[in-house]
Amino acid sequence: MTDAWQPAPWLQTRLKVAEQAAAELADEHFGADVWLVGALAENLAHQQSDVDLFVVTPDDRGPAPELRSRLTCGIRIDVRAVTKTTVHDWRTLLEAFTVSRDDIEMFRTVRARLSNLTLLRTARPLARASDQAEILAPEQRATYQRWALADRCEAAASLTEDLLGLAQAGLYPHADLVWDQLARVVAQAETVAAGAPLLGEKWLPSLLSSRDDAARFTPVPALPEPRWVSAAAHSPFFASVQARLANALLSLWPADVEPEPLDEAGLGSFGWLPQRYSDGWFLRRGDARVPLSTSRMRAWRDAAARRART
Incomplete structure (x- = not known):
């Protein structure tokens, strides 16, 4: 004990x-x-x-x-x-x-x-x-969580757009810096989804600790080493970002539905990220938006999780 x-x-x-x-x-x-x-x-x-x-x-x-x-x-x-x-x-x-x-x-x-x-x-x-x-009130705290998580997903999408452009341009040292920023934003999204307020990045190690009074927070490993040369075309390592953000969102908008088969048609490639607004789910990549049903979002998340394990 x-x-x-x-x-x-x-x-x-x-x-x-x-x-x-x-x-x-x-x-x-x-x-x-x-x-x-x-x-x-x-x-x-x-x-x-x-x-x-x-x-x-x-x-x-x-x-x-x-x-x-x-x-x-x-x-x-x-x-x-x-x-x-x-x-x-x-x-x-x-x-x-x-x-x-x-x-x-x-x-x-x-x-x-x-x-x-x-x-x-x-x-x-x-x-x-x-x-x-x-x-x-508890309802207001729950609404705060949704606003804060949506904000972190917007921040992740903005960083990913930069990441995509930098990788395509061969500016790999620049991409490394943005990747580090993205790693912290993803961790912030996970702590917000777990119930923490959106505090400064310096407090992430505490919020992600397994200390008894913070047991609801699960330690998150660092994002894997990226391979920028192949990033624009195919990058399984980016799937960890996709799956982790999807899991954070689904924890605040849970749904007991079976995943519906989804023809990804490139929607799982580098740059696509999930978001949830009051009118439903969608994937985004730059200015492109693709609405999805909850069951198809779950299927997309499951596919991202499988890619992340490869």
């Missing part, structure tokens, strides 16, 4: 400092809630980590004040004030996952606000003046 996980001393120190700073801010701003946000709110910190706090002010107090960072016990406290109306507007974006292939304006809005939504997703109340029972 393993020992129960114990937080590192620098994590414990920062959590105590956060509580102290939150109490001071609550006294300074009557009627405001104070939240711990970001990686520290997810029990992630290193020995130089700052503490990030939100001061949520009542609307009848006017615009949110400009607050300065402060030092407490030698630790930097970054403070940001927002009004309750602003928080309400962010919550509204998490009411439903609404993006279609013909209308992605809402998706653009959410992607522009995703860093704020991530802070909202991580928020932990430290000082509370209101009677808000919970910061996000």
Whole structure:
């Protein structure tokens, strides 16, 4: 039996400092809630980590004040004030996952606000003046997952488009750099699908660890060494990206249907990636889009998984 996980001393120190700073801010701003946000709110910190706090002010107090960072016990406290109306507007974006292939304006809005939504997703109340029972309802947390995963799939598609062009042009050192970026985006997609917020890349090893308090995250091996000379025509190694993104998406949109035979006609080749919008599944490669039923998406995923094992 393993020992129960114990937080590192620098994590414990920062959590105590956060509580102290939150109490001071609550006294300074009557009627405001104070939240711990970001990686520290997810029990992630290193020995130089700052503490990030939100001061949520009542609307009848006017615009949110400009607050300065402060030092407490030698630790930097970054403070940001927002009004309750602003928080309400962010919550509204998490009411439903609404993006279609013909209308992605809402998706653009959410992607522009995703860093704020991530802070909202991580928020932990430290000082509370209101009677808000919970910061996000379970349904809103689930919607956040879908927005964040869709965002990572869009990022993967953009990187893959660069990867395809670089490989075709013979710019292999450039492609190596983009491949490394793609590996991290795929890992982020998997952690989001497993329930984690979309935190900075530096926290991926923690989110992918097998530590007792993070058992829901499965360690993911590095992507295999690419072979760029043959990449544009045939690249089984890219199938690992295809299968892993498809698995992440299917974990949030599960369906008990049998895979339907699919004539891939090149849809499994280098560059094709899956995506799921509110109006269904599709594959994309650059500007090309191919809608698929759920059963055919499962068949495409199964084929990618087989290629990845070769």
